[in-house]
Amino acid sequence: MNKTLIAYFSYQGHTRQLAQHIQKATDGTLFEIKPAQAYPDDYDTCEAQAKKETREGYQPELAEKCDIAPYSTILLGTPNWFNTMAPPVAAFLAAHDFTGKTILPFCTNGGGGMGHILKDVKKLASGAAVGDGLEVYEGGLTAAGEKTAAWLKKNDLGRK
Numbered sequence: 001m002n003k004t005l006i007a008y009f010s011y012q013g014h015t016r017q018l019a020q021h022i023q024k025a026t027d028g029t030l031f032e033i034k035p036a037q038a039y040p041d042d043y044d045t046c047e048a049q050a051k052k053e054t055r056e057g058y059q060p061e062l063a064e065k066c067d068i069a070p071y072s073t074i075l076l077g078t079p080n081w082f083n084t085m086a087p088p089v090a091a092f093l094a095a096h097d098f099t100g101k102t103i104l105p106f107c108t109n110g111g112g113g114m115g116h117i118l119k120d121v122k123k124l125a126s127g128a129a130v131g132d133g134l135e136v137y138e139g140g141l142t143a144a145g146e147k148t149a150a151w152l153k154k155n156d157l158g159r160k
Contacts (some may be wrong), residue, residue: 003072003156004072004074004076005031005069005071005073006019006022006030006075006077007033007034007074007075007076008075008106008124009034009078009079009086010067010077010079011046011086013030014079014108014136014138014141015058015079015107015108016032016094017141018077018106018108019032019075019077020139021145022077024074025148025149025158026121026152026157028092033060033088033089033092035060035062035091036060036063037060040078044144049103050087053086053087054086054136055082056126057090058087059088059091059094059112060088060090061088062088063075066092066094068101072104073104073157074098075095075103075106075110076089076092076103076109077105077108078105078117080108080109080112082115084116084120088098093124098128099127100124100127100128102129102130102131103121103131104130104132104134104151104157105117105118105121105133106134106135107133107134107135107136108137109135109137109138110139111137113137116132118133131155132154132155134147
């Protein structure tokens with residue numbers, strides 16, 4: 001039984017691309033976190049909404065539920081939105097009990113690195129062991145292979 005879940009939210013496709021790369025390397029189960037109400041297609045409108053939501057700690061209703069019970073390791077992907085995870089990822093964390101599970105966050109960013117994502121994941125996923133994160137600059141996704149492989153190896157993941 002596969003015990004690795006790759007749960008991610010992606011707005012522009014950068015985090016999805018990284019999650020798919022990780023899935024190919026690990027054979028984990030891929031789950032896309034989607035809000036029930038999609039974000040606006042217009043980038044500026046989405047940015048204004050995301051800024052307001054992250055500052056207020058808003059957690060949107062999600063379009064689908066995910067049963068995390070069979071998984072011991074969750075690779076959690078998010079874009080870095082205003083120095084933290086995107087609100088749908090916060091909602092995903094708040095909706096589950098991660099006691100006894102390991103969460104390994106990964107993020108794509110436009111220059112902000114991991115920001116406060118690790119600290120915020122630890123806050124929302126009490127009971128989980130939260131490992132080191134992987135951050136990939138969105139403009140460097142094609143060159144992120146070695147960095148991603150090293151992160152997976154460090155966490156004893158990837159095909160044997």
